[in-house]
Amino acid sequence: MCRRVLLSGLVLAVIAVEPVAAQESAVCEADRLPEMISGFFQLTTAIGLMGLVVVWQADSLVELFTLRPEQREGLKRHKRTALRSTVILVVLGPLYTVAGSVMNLPLADCVDLVPW
Numbered sequence: 001m002c003r004r005v006l007l008s009g010l011v012l013a014v015i016a017v018e019p020v021a022a023q024e025s026a027v028c029e030a031d032r033l034p035e036m037i038s039g040f041f042q043l044t045t046a047i048g049l050m051g052l053v054v055v056w057q058a059d060s061l062v063e064l065f066t067l068r069p070e071q072r073e074g075l076k077r078h079k080r081t082a083l084r085s086t087v088i089l090v091v092l093g094p095l096y097t098v099a100g101s102v103m104n105l106p107l108a109d110c111v112d113l114v115p116w
Helices: 002-022 033-064 069-102 106-110
Strands: none
Touching: 033 069, 069 106
């Protein structure tokens, strides 16, 4: 039973994906849309990096005037969360570009998601 469902799913996936792979990407054919998507990604990445700097500096400043250890730990946890979010934001674009080109995704060919 399980083997039949798996085989059916695999056959359906191959049949259903083939027509989609043959189509041209509407995003790539649109006038100036790839540049707009790339610019938007670069802008949001830059804002995210500036946000990290602001959060890090503000937390460090508040940490100077904090006396209780649990408040200090909360501020350090907040700084780690901000750093983790920024790393994800910066790594996501290049990762999609590399993975998209490996998987032959049409959007990865025409939109540059590398923030630098």
